[in-house]
Amino acid sequence: MPELPEVENVKNTLNRLIRGKTIADVKVLWPNIIKYENLDEFKLRLIGQTIELVERRGKFLKIHLNEDTLVSHLRMEGRYGLYEAQEEFDKHTHVFFTFTDGTELRYRDVRKFGTMHLFVRGEEERQAPLSKLGYEPFSNEFTVNVLKQGLSKTNRSIKAALLDQSIVVGLGNIYVDEALFKAGIHPETNANKLSLPKVKTLHQHIIETLKESVEKGGSTIRSYVNSVGEEGSFQLELFVYGKKGEPCKKCGTMISKTVVAGRGTHFCPKCQK
Structure with a gap:
């Protein structure tokens, strides 16, 4: 955060x-x-x-x-x-x-x-720290093909690839978990193994999830407020992040938590096989 x-x-x-x-x-x-x-x-x-x-x-x-x-x-x-x-x-x-x-x-x-x-x-x-950043998710340059090409170059987990900011920027633990859930992708899937249809779905949900959160002022999980002291409300819309042991909103399966790329990672074992 x-x-x-x-x-x-x-x-x-x-x-x-x-x-x-x-x-x-x-x-x-x-x-x-x-x-x-x-x-x-x-x-x-x-x-x-x-x-x-x-x-x-x-x-x-x-x-x-x-x-x-x-x-x-x-x-x-x-x-x-x-x-x-x-x-x-x-x-x-x-x-x-x-x-x-x-x-x-x-x-x-x-x-x-x-x-x-x-x-x-x-x-x-x-110069660093901005010189090595990837594409802005709301830009016209961030296309499905750009995402596919970036992911094809690494055999790391898809979560690790999205967290490192070199392909697409702005995603952290919360929004990677949410986008992967909506796209039906397990966070430990090798990034270079994703099919083009899966990458297309992921691309769509990265953009949609971030845009919806921006509109709701972001997510106040612990202490975040904007510069006038206002909290966000997107935390009320989360599907998996912070939901360990709660029923999945789509299928009812209990949300699981593991560690991927050194980060606590939430997913649905049924929706994200």
């Missing part, structure tokens, strides 16, 4: 909150979040720049300023919020972007796993 739908909703709320604001000061209380060689230079480069647009690439946020782009990954617990600069904050708040209007964008991260990279604008896609 968060995955594509949650990051998409954070992106949308940030665009409403911070577009057009100019950075007057930057404060970093946990330097490990900043993946930039010189922390003082990182702060100095941002001061005076105006936020023009926030975009999403896979699970990453791209905060475009007039000269640079800040690439941010929320990882497990990261979240952004806009506050008045004088408001109190807790020990889990680590990065502060103070604006000239007296408001402050704050980054809070209980586990401190999140990252921030800074690039000259236009260079962010040419």
Whole structure:
């Protein structure tokens, strides 16, 4: 967490909150979040720049300023919020972007796993961490043939192939489990063994599942909220994720849980043989 739908909703709320604001000061209380060689230079480069647009690439946020782009990954617990600069904050708040209007964008991260990279604008896609990402699932370039070709190159499990972000981006544990269930594919199936009809069905359900979750504000499983504190509701629509021991909504068989690619994995033994 968060995955594509949650990051998409954070992106949308940030665009409403911070577009057009100019950075007057930057404060970093946990330097490990900043993946930039010189922390003082990182702060100095941002001061005076105006936020023009926030975009999403896979699970990453791209905060475009007039000269640079800040690439941010929320990882497990990261979240952004806009506050008045004088408001109190807790020990889990680590990065502060103070604006000239007296408001402050704050980054809070209980586990401190999140990252921030800074690039000259236009260079962010040419370097890690964005340079090796696969196709956006909502793009015209993400076709059935592209998915089939990507999967044909690996004998890993289909779950592992979808999690690694090199073929298609934005899918994590929740949405891989859900898409595979809807497509009737067992998560341990070798990716290169899937027939074209199965890949076509999987392609359809990847897109449909992610779109539906975006529309419902994402899934709030543990702590996810968007940048204005709103929870998602797609968790109410889940078929298998987190449903171990519950009856399958399609066939009534008890949902099972195993470990695939190092991740807890939920599936229906009857619908996903």
